[in-house]
Amino acid sequence: MTDTQRFAGYGVLVTGGARGIGAAVARRLAGEGAGVLLADADGPEAERTARRLRAEGLTAGATACDVGDRAAVEAAVAHALDTFGRLDVLVNCAAHCSPDTPLFEDEPDDAWDLDLDITLTGAYRCCRAALPHLAASGRGAVVTIGSVNGLQDFGNHAYSAAKAGLGSLTRTLAGHAAARGVRVNLVLPGTVRTSAWQGREDRLAAVEGLYPLGRIGEPEDIAAAVAFLASRDAAWITGTSLTVDGGLTAVNTGFLSAIERAGG
Numbered sequence: 394m395t396d397t398q399r400f401a402g403y404g405v406l407v408t409g410g411a412r413g414i415g416a417a418v419a420r421r422l423a424g425e426g427a428g429v430l431l432a433d434a435d436g437p438e439a440e441r442t443a444r445r446l447r448a449e450g451l452t453a454g455a456t457a458c459d460v461g462d463r464a465a466v467e468a469a470v471a472h473a474l475d476t477f478g479r480l481d482v483l484v485n486c487a488a489h490c491s492p493d494t495p496l497f498e499d500e501p502d503d504a505w506d507l508d509l510d511i512t513l514t515g516a517y518r519c520c521r522a523a524l525p526h527l528a529a530s531g532r533g534a535v536v537t538i539g540s541v542n543g544l545q546d547f548g549n550h551a552y553s554a555a556k557a558g559l560g561s562l563t564r565t566l567a568g569h570a571a572a573r574g575v576r577v578n579l580v581l582p583g584t585v586r587t588s589a590w591q592g593r594e595d596r597l598a599a600v601e602g603l604y605p606l607g608r609i610g611e612p613e614d615i616a617a618a619v620a621f622l623a624s625r626d627a628a629w630i631t632g633t634s635l636t637v638d639g640g641l642t643a644v645n646t647g648f649l650s651a652i653e654r655a656g657g
């Protein structure tokens with residue numbers, strides 16, 4: 394619980410809320426007064442996370458939901474409405490990232506399709522199901538988690554294409570939903586320490602030095618940006634992308650150090 398209660402009386406749905414950035418977003422919004430439903434393909438872990446939040450005195454529930462399944466998404470939205478009586482904020486956090494094959498031309502169709510279906514179409518499915526209820530709320534907001542992969546080549550090309558697509562979805566939905574009182578924004582994280590890096594922690598140490606602010610991100614760094622965009626503090630912000638990446642994409646660290654090494 395925090396002193397700031399920007400979300401008192403809000404009903405919030407967070408996809409991919411069982412762990413990582415989604416769980417940090419849930420904790421942040423619930424800590425500021427929201428009732429939060431964690432919708433995750435891993436139902437038991439979502440329930441464990443919700444239980445931990447409730448043990449902290451916060452309002453949280455959980456539901457098993459694969460954003461690849463239209464009926465499951467619609468059921469999760471209905472579950473949030475049943476639980477809180479309203480839906481004010483949708484946070485799209487669920488995503489899928491397939492490893493790149495060594496050769497681009499060997500990429501299997503199903504890996505490309507899965508990344509697009511979960512990361513881009515999954516967010517679309519959630520927006521479509523939630524929109525009428527967000528419009529009814531009078532203070533509705535969508536915040537989607539994109540990635541710096543949607544801006545530059547950091548590998549994982551199918552995932553990156555899906556993340557870039559979220560920029561377009563954010564802008565076109567913002568245009569459609571503005572007249573219905575719903576704001577739609579995107580957060581673009583750089584590298585964040587979550588379970589997505591489990592078993593590859595050496596990669597985190599390897600890239601840390603590329604970050605101008607001297608560290609990789611923590612889930613709470615992203616949750617703070619999501620809370621801002623979801624709140625009335627951002628009442629005149631829609632259709633935008635907020636990069637939260639410790640300066641990674643603003644500062645070309647590799648170029649600057651090469652110039653310095655060459656004598657400036």
Ligand SMILES: NC(=O)c1ccc[n+]([C@@H]2O[C@H](COP(=O)([O-])OP(=O)(O)OC[C@H]3O[C@@H](n4cnc5c(N)ncnc54)[C@H](O)[C@@H]3O)[C@@H](O)[C@H]2O)c1
Nearest residue numbers: 409411413414434459460486487488540584585587588589
């Ligand atoms: N961690 C990073 O470095 C990083 C960087 C940029 C963007 N992101 C983005 O942040 C978001 C969260 O990533 P994270 O690092 O917290 O990952 P994570 O692996 O820690 O958590 C992701 C959660 O999403 C759930 N999920 C996966 N597929 C799902 C589906 N089909 N339906 C519903 N839930 C599903 C998982 O069960 C898991 O609980 C993702 O959109 C990811 O692309 C992460």
